[in-house]
Amino acid sequence: MPLAYAWSVALVGLEGHLVEVEADIASGLPKTTLIGLPDTSLSEARDRVRAAVVNSGEKFPDRKVTIGLSPATLPKTGSHYDVAIACAVLGAAGAMPAEPLRRVAMIGELGLDGRVREVRGTLAMTLSAARSGFVRVIVPELNAGEARLVPGIEVYGVRSLRQILAILRGVEVPDEEPPRAEPRLTSQSLARRIPEVDLSEVIGQPEGRLAIEAAAAGGHHVYLYGPPGAGKTMLVERLPGVMPELNTDDSLEVSAVHSLAGLLTGEAELVTRPPFIAPHHTASLASLVGGGSGMPRPGAISCAHRCILFIDEAPEMNPLTLDTLRQPLESGLIEVHRSAAVARFPARFLLVLAANPCACGLADTPGARCTCSPQSVTRYRQRISGPIKDRLDIQRQILPAPRGKADDQEPESTAVVAARVVAARDRQAFRYRSTAWRLNSEIPGPVLRRDHPLDPAAVQALEDHYSAGRLTARGFDRVVRLAWTLADLDGVDTPTAELTNRAYQLRTGDPLVGLENRRNVRNAA
Amino acid sequence: MRTKDAVGQYGEELAARYLVGAGFAILERNWRCELGEIDIVARDGTTLVICEVKTRRGLDYGSPLESVTYRKLATLRRLVGRWLQEHDVTPAEVRIDVIGVVCPPRGASTLDHVRGVA
Numbered sequence: 001m002p003l004a005y006a007w008s009v010a011l012v013g014l015e016g017h018l019v020e021v022e023a024d025i026a027s028g029l030p031k032t033t034l035i036g037l038p039d040t041s042l043s044e045a046r047d048r049v050r051a052a053v054v055n056s057g058e059k060f061p062d063r064k065v066t067i068g069l070s071p072a073t074l075p076k077t078g079s080h081y082d083v084a085i086a087c088a089v090l091g092a093a094g095a096m097p098a099e100p101l102r103r104v105a106m107i108g109e110l111g112l113d114g115r116v117r118e119v120r121g122t123l124a125m126t127l128s129a130a131r132s133g134f135v136r137v138i139v140p141e142l143n144a145g146e147a148r149l150v151p152g153i154e155v156y157g158v159r160s161l162r163q164i165l166a167i168l169r170g171v172e173v174p175d176e177e178p179p180r181a182e183p184r185l186t187s188q189s190l191a192r193r194i195p196e197v198d199l200s201e202v203i204g205q206p207e208g209r210l211a212i213e214a215a216a217a218g219g220h221h222v223y224l225y226g227p228p229g230a231g232k233t234m235l236v237e238r239l240p241g242v243m244p245e246l247n248t249d250d251s252l253e254v255s256a257v258h259s260l261a262g263l264l265t266g267e268a269e270l271v272t273r274p275p276f277i278a279p280h281h282t283a284s285l286a287s288l289v290g291g292g293s294g295m296p297r298p299g300a301i302s303c304a305h306r307c308i309l310f311i312d313e314a315p316e317m318n319p320l321t322l323d324t325l326r327q328p329l330e331s332g333l334i335e336v337h338r339s340a341a342v343a344r345f346p347a348r349f350l351l352v353l354a355a356n357p358c359a360c361g362l363a364d365t366p367g368a369r370c371t372c373s374p375q376s377v378t379r380y381r382q383r384i385s386g387p388i389k390d391r392l393d394i395q396r397q398i399l400p401a402p403r404g405k406a407d408d409q410e411p412e413s414t415a416v417v418a419a420r421v422v423a424a425r426d427r428q429a430f431r432y433r434s435t436a437w438r439l440n441s442e443i444p445g446p447v448l449r450r451d452h453p454l455d456p457a458a459v460q461a462l463e464d465h466y467s468a469g470r471l472t473a474r475g476f477d478r479v480v481r482l483a484w485t486l487a488d489l490d491g492v493d494t495p496t497a498e499l500t501n502r503a504y505q506l507r508t509g510d511p512l513v514g515l516e517n518r519r520n521v522r523n524a525a
Numbered sequence: 526m527r528t529k530d531a532v533g534q535y536g537e538e539l540a541a542r543y544l545v546g547a548g549f550a551i552l553e554r555n556w557r558c559e560l561g562e563i564d565i566v567a568r569d570g571t572t573l574v575i576c577e578v579k580t581r582r583g584l585d586y587g588s589p590l591e592s593v594t595y596r597k598l599a600t601l602r603r604l605v606g607r608w609l610q611e612h613d614v615t616p617a618e619v620r621i622d623v624i625g626v627v628c629p630p631r632g633a634s635t636l637d638h639v640r641g642v643a
Contacts, residue, residue: 028643029592029598029623062588062625062637 002026004091004098007105007134008084009075009125013296014256014337016128018105021068021081024089028064034085036069039340041075048079049086056161057112061093075340078118079109081400086110086161087168098167098219104136105129107143115179118142122258126150127252127439130309132241136276138164142179149252150271181379199238200413204401208235209398211506215419216242218425218485220393220439220478221329221351223314223384224408226279227365230400232354236310239352240276241414242306242423246377250306253346257305260296277304281317289324289334290345296336302345314353315383325351329391332442348442353392355384365399393441393478424488439482445477458500465504479503526592536580536634538563543624545638549574556608563604575605575618580626589625590637598642 002025010017019036046067053060065083069076084106091098104457109117122143130153137155139147144157158164159176166173178406189308202209205404208224212235215222224232246254258271279288279300286292290299294460301309311317328334332348362368369375389395429438431452437443452457462479465471471479483495483503492499527625541551544567553566563574577597601621610618621643628634 027641029593029639030588062590065638333617 001400002092004087004088004101006101007083007129008081008107009105011073011078011121011124011128012074012259012299012341013258013345014253015126015344016125016131017071018129018132019076019084021088022068022070022083023092024066024068025089025092026064026066027154030062030064032065032067033196034067034069034074037075038069039075041079041315042069042076042081045079045082045085045110047413048112049082049089052082052110052114052161053086053090055112058095058165058167058407059093060091062406063088063262065092077340078119079117080107080121080125082110083108083116083161083164087164090165094344096169100170103134104138104168106138106164108138108140109159110161110393113425116140116158116164116182118179118323120262121256121260122147123252124256126153127256129153140179143259145177147311149255153465164333167465168174170514175354187307197238197241198414199241199417200411202235202411204230204411205231205235207396207506208232208398209412209417211394211510212236212471212480213242213421213489214418214485215239215352216244216422217391217489218428218481219350219439220482220485221353221391221441223353223355223389223392223395224355224366224398226398227368227396227400228356228361231399232398233312235398236312236352236354238270238414239308239350240274242421243350244272244418245272246274246306246423254306257298257302257345263303263400274307275304275363276308278312281311281313283317283321285318285324286319288349290336293338295342296343296345297340297343298333299336301325301334301347301349304349306347308352310352311356314355315380317383319383319385320338322383323385327386327388341429349439351392352449353384353388357381364397390472390474391478393481393482395509396506397509400482411419414419419491423491424485427488427491428484439448440481440488443481445474445476445480448477448480448484451454452484452494454483454500455497458483458495458497461497461518462500462504470477470508475507479507526610531535532580532582535628538576539580539626539634539636540576540578540624541565543638547593547638558604558607558611560603560607563601563602565609568616569589571617572577573609573614573619574622575601575602575608575619576622576624578624580628581599582627583629584627587625588637590623590639592641593623594641 004023007023008019008021009021034043038067050060087101090096091101107122107399109119111117116437118140120141123146126137126147127150130150135154135268137153137304141157141159149156156167157473159179163173211222214220216239251272255271277300288299288301328347333345334345336343357371358372358380359361360371361375363370395472426442432438462476466476483500486503487495544572549567549569551567556563556566563575564578567574567576579592605619623639625637625643626634
């Protein structure tokens with residue numbers, strides 16, 4: 001048969017599209033044409049496939065070979081179509097039965113010697129093949145681990161084109177030299193970047209500990225500021241420990257992003273512990289939100305999906321770069337537009353910023369002498385823009401714990417706090433069971449106000465602050481959400497005025513002025 | 526005569542015999558002008574066939590068909606025009622074919638005929 005088809009998958013962002021690879025052998029001088037909007041790495045597939053086929057002991061047809069990738073209008077990129085192209089050509093040449101090709105999706109790059117090399121994004125591609133009804137998928141052996149995470153699809157991990165042909169021909173599969181895995185940073189090693197740490201090592205800092213606990217329980221963004229060495233980073237590094245495990249859906253989604261970013265390799269497991277992504281403050285805009293020429297790749301904020309994105313020394317970061325986080329902070333996803341495609345990546349992360357209060361780091365610290373001018377302090381603080389700050393539910397100053405003062409009781413350990421966080425998340429899941437949301441930080445303000453009203457006294461106090469301009473409309477809702485989280489942590493059914501007060505304090509550092517002082521506040525304002 | 530020319534001549538001889546066997550009428554062989562040379566001019570029914578023959582001793586340097594480049598095809602097209610100018614024939618159709626011959630030092634030669642390449 002001079003015509004054969006094979007299947008592969010194209011990725012736009014995390015979304016997979018099935019690609020039909022057609023090979024036609026026509027009378028004419030030997031020439032191979034590849035059509036269907038390939039990029040450079042894909043155009044070169046012609047030469048890779050030809051060499052791989054010949055070096056696998058097969059004959060590459062001495063005729064005019066046309067390889068079409070359809071849908072023809074979808075720009076395609078990457079080298080993972082090699083395997084499907086080779087099989088379609090050999091099917092068209094009659095070197096193998098064309099029938100089995102129709103029922104299997106194939107992913108993998110070919111080496112010139114016929115080895116099958118690992119590719120990025122296998123998990124997302126396998127997921128989309130399974131959703132389109134494929135029951136078998138052929139992937140590089142090094143990516144078989146992640147592909148097997150997808151339920152309901154049979155995965156063949158292969159080392160060479162020879163092995164693929166044997167599988168499709170239904171003959172005994174030859175043994176091959178095992179592939180050499182490149183040592184690289186895996187998500188496991190990313191997660192392991194932080195040594196085993198425990199909250200019990202943090203002496204004092206009750207406010208800071210509460211901030212961490214509330215952040216983990218309700219998914220609230222955190223801003224910690226204070227002099228160097230006060231323990232900001234120490235506190236934040238203990239946040240992953242108190243975060244609950246990812247559920248199955250989230251874990252599959254997070255693993256898919258990591259696979260696309262090339263962070264999963266070998267016998268990969270699902271990412272179940274929320275990784276801690278901490279880009280340096282010199283990170284570029286594209287590395288943060290995703291980008292790359294032609295086909296966009298996920299950035300740090302997508303790798304931190306359902307996880308923690310920690311930016312230490314936030315004012316040192318380029319303010320423009322930091323401001324790009326505004327939109328994903330609200331929507332939970334990022335749309336990256338590039339010439340070849342518009343990619344959407346999930347980006348529902350927990351943002352944690354840490355900062356010094358000024359360039360010398362000592363402003364507002366009792367007993368310390370700040371050497372900065374007032375203008376320079378203001379300038380330093382303005383590097384974190386108002387809109388970003390407004391989205392941070394919890395804003396706490398962290399001061400050094402007084403030395404030598406023994407605590408009355410032993411500080412709570414990570415295990416104790418994590419158990420409270422899990423309980424609080426269960427309460428939220430139960431309360432929002434009939435909605436699409438799961439966390440206090442995700443639920444829209446109007447829904448929260450309508451379905452889960454606060455204590456009237458607390459609402460009145462908050463509204464006074466709103467009228468006085470000390471609270472933005474968004475800030476109002478965020479205090480309410482935080483109050484719900486504190487109530488969930490305490491096991492209380494509705495946030496009391498006292499809890500709302502604590503929430504306001506966590507957000508602004510000032511106590512919420514209660515009902516009895518309302519008149520005075522008005523006079524002052 | 527150099528070996529490579531001998532091989533070429535042998536291939537052309539083989540190709541001509543093959544064409545006759547396939548029902549072609551050979552009109553002319555090794556027709557030359559200042560543009561170049563046509564290996565075989567033949568008639569296939571009402572179609573005039575200009576045939577280029579490429580011969581190789583083995584496949585170590587690729588198949589003989591692969592060595593017919595775009596430039597060679599362009600030359601062949603020009604040669605067709607010149608041949609028609611100089612001969613008083615008006616064929617219904619004109620076609621350019623390529624025949625690749627592989628004649629290994631040992632064993633049988635193989636022949637690959639590609640019709641209508643340009």
